[in-house]
Amino acid sequence: MKTKAAVLHGLKDVRLQEVELPPLAPGEVMVRVKAALTCGTDRKMYLRGHPKFKPPFIFGHEFTGEVVEVGAGVERFRPGMRVAAVNSAPCNQCYWCKVGNQSMCENMFLQLSGAFAEYAIIPAPIVAQNTVEIPAHVTYRQAALLEPLACVVHGVERSGIRLGDTVVVIGAGPIGLFFNSLVHLKGARVIAADMKAERLAVAKALGAHETIDLSKVSDPVAAIRERTEGGRGVDVAIEAVGLPEVWQTAIATVRKGGIANLFGGCASGTKITVDTGLIHYNEVTIKGVFHFTPEYVRRAMNLIAQGAINTDVFVTHEFPLSRISEAIEYLVNQVGIKISIKPD
Numbered sequence: 001m002k003t004k005a006a007v008l009h010g011l012k013d014v015r016l017q018e019v020e021l022p023p024l025a026p027g028e029v030m031v032r033v034k035a036a037l038t039c040g041t042d043r044k045m046y047l048r049g050h051p052k053f054k055p056p057f058i059f060g061h062e063f064t065g066e067v068v069e070v071g072a073g074v075e076r077f078r079p080g081m082r083v084a085a086v087n088s089a090p091c092n093q094c095y096w097c098k099v100g101n102q103s104m105c106e107n108m109f110l111q112l113s114g115a116f117a118e119y120a121i122i123p124a125p126i127v128a129q130n131t132v133e134i135p136a137h138v139t140y141r142q143a144a145l146l147e148p149l150a151c152v153v154h155g156v157e158r159s160g161i162r163l164g165d166t167v168v169v170i171g172a173g174p175i176g177l178f179f180n181s182l183v184h185l186k187g188a189r190v191i192a193a194d195m196k197a198e199r200l201a202v203a204k205a206l207g208a209h210e211t212i213d214l215s216k217v218s219d220p221v222a223a224i225r226e227r228t229e230g231g232r233g234v235d236v237a238i239e240a241v242g243l244p245e246v247w248q249t250a251i252a253t254v255r256k257g258g259i260a261n262l263f264g265g266c267a268s269g270t271k272i273t274v275d276t277g278l279i280h281y282n283e284v285t286i287k288g289v290f291h292f293t294p295e296y297v298r299r300a301m302n303l304i305a306q307g308a309i310n311t312d313v314f315v316t317h318e319f320p321l322s323r324i325s326e327a328i329e330y331l332v333n334q335v336g337i338k339i340s341i342k343p344d
């Protein structure tokens, strides 16, 4: 089966070409791609590469589609079904899976490719565990937000947010904006902080009660604390940027006994400095939350189906597959939030 696809050949090198997809192996599902979205991970792979995935491969990993063919042994899906799949599946055999921490699976099956094409193959482990049918009233484009949303559902569920809390979300890219929505749903007051006014406007539309334009502030910690009662600090700080200086800012904004969820991944080997007094005398909890589990994928799909999230604001631009280079330019320059790439 031939498909037109945007293939990543190396750093900053994506080419539109015909690719021969292999015949389906047992357990696999082939879909006609209906919606594919860009993601910050795509941007990193394009600019800096990825330690685990060496080009060439079909670029993009967030997509939904209509099933056109199923491999041997697939019973849950059949041609014509509308499906969304995420990018990974745990092994369910290792120590971490067995103790219920599937997001830390040692043998995590991970695939970060295949989306920007007319047809895509969903690998067997993902078909078995992390592929879901899209409810009839949900669009392909809405359901394509499943994977990043699943990450954030996990992040929120482990942040200890309580009704009436004040939570700062630093970073208003797609992940920070999902945090805005879900923290608001949790009944907390959200302070959104970012360097870009247009992203803060979206945060506001998603439920942020206050916004801070960090490009106009000399002391971000003071600016955030100022917005809490008596300057005592936020109950929960969420870092959704992935820079060491922002991690340190997030930690410094937390009240005594509060939680800093450092969600944005920094370059490997990055170190930060923390005042031990914050952890000792102030009893601040500093934690990271990574990835998701099949449970959070289900919860994320439920939230989309319930209409609990304003999914429309996340996709700001759309390009046909034939204009992939323009889409990539937007992605690289961080224009808009997410870009939809539509097969022609």
Ligand SMILES: [Zn+2]
Binding pocket: 039, 040, 041, 061, 062, 147, 148
């Ligand atoms: Zn992604």
Ligand SMILES: [Zn+2]
Binding pocket: 090, 091, 092, 093, 094, 095, 096, 097, 098, 102, 104, 105, 106, 107, 108
């Ligand atoms: Zn495992």
